[in-house]
Amino acid sequence: MTREGILLVVSGPSGVGKGTLCAALRKEILDIEYSVSATTRSPRPGEVHGRDYFFYTRAEFESMVKKGELLEWAVVYNQLYGTPKEYVESVLEEGKDIILEIDIQGARQIKQSYPKGVFVFVAPPSLEELHKRLVQRGTDSTEEIQRRLSLAQEELQRALEYDYLVPNEDLEQAVLNLKSILLAERCRVERIKDKITGFSKRRRSSG
Numbered sequence: 519m520t521r522e523g524i525l526l527v528v529s530g531p532s533g534v535g536k537g538t539l540c541a542a543l544r545k546e547i548l549d550i551e552y553s554v555s556a557t558t559r560s561p562r563p564g565e566v567h568g569r570d571y572f573f574y575t576r577a578e579f580e581s582m583v584k585k586g587e588l589l590e591w592a593v594v595y596n597q598l599y600g601t602p603k604e605y606v607e608s609v610l611e612e613g614k615d616i617i618l619e620i621d622i623q624g625a626r627q628i629k630q631s632y633p634k635g636v637f638v639f640v641a642p643p644s645l646e647e648l649h650k651r652l653v654q655r656g657t658d659s660t661e662e663i664q665r666r667l668s669l670a671q672e673e674l675q676r677a678l679e680y681d682y683l684v685p686n687e688d689l690e691q692a693v694l695n696l697k698s699i700l701l702a703e704r705c706r707v708e709r710i711k712d713k714i715t716g717f718s719k720r721r722r723s724s725g
Contacts, residue, residue: 522709523610525632526550526617526700529625530640531670532595533652535686539640540619542693547700551609551616556582559597562657572602589631592623595662599624615700622673629679636703638696639680643687645670 530536544552556572558579567573574582579598582588589607591600599621609616618628618635628635642648648670652663677683682699686692703709 521613521704521712522634523613524615524700524703524709525606525610525628525635526615526703527625527628527635527637528617528619528640528696529622529638530686531642531648531673532621532666533648533655533670534640534642535651535689535692536619536640538689539684539686539692539696540617542689543617543696543700546693546697549614550700551614553601553606553609553616553618555618555620556588556591556600556602557597558599590620590624590627592621592627594621594623595665601628615704622676626676626679636682636699637680638682638684638699639677640692641674641677641683641685642670643685647687 528536528540540552544550554568554570554572556574556579558574558576559571561567561571561573565571576598579591579600582600582602583591587603588600589603591598593599601618601620601624606616606618620628625637629637642651645667649663649667652658652666658666682695684692684695684699
């Protein structure tokens with residue numbers, strides 16, 4: 519008898535540390551699957567196809583969209599990002615949890631198509647700190663950083679649409695908060711009601 523799988527959706531502004539946070543959580547909770555996103559952007563140094571992202575050409579990505587093979591997709595900074603549908607659905611059907619790290623546009627689509635998901639907004643301590651992190655990342659031009667910061671101001675207003683808010687000021691504390699959210703969601707009665715029904719049946723039969 520398995521409980522229902524949890525789709526844990528983690529999103530927030532660019533540079534807030536979503537990837538680092540999710541990677542740290544996966545070291546803490548070993549039985550959670552990770553949904554690898556598809557993208558048309560070029561790999562950054564050290565990124566591997568199929569591990570960090572599925573890297574596709576724009577034509578390949580657009581073909582996936584037409585075939586309905588993506589759970590969600592969005593245009594982010596002139597690049598296409600999306601979530602392959604088949605893998606996510608198969609994991610949830612097996613009663614396993616899966617973490618999905620996506621941008622805010624994608625999270626909104628997921629919430630419409632899969633409202634039972636658990637939605638977590640990762641926030642920076644401040645816009646000044648977010649700017650510092652984007653600069654230190656060293657992957658974007660000055661103009662691109664300013665564009666991301668401008669968008670981040672708008673994205674922060676979306677936090678009210680989420681179930682939980684995790685400030686990412688101290689990584690250890692942020693990981694603890696995210697881990698606590700997942701463990702609490704695993705104990706929701708609505709997710710384990712079959713198990714409760716089983717307890718009730720065994721009690722009646724033993725009486």
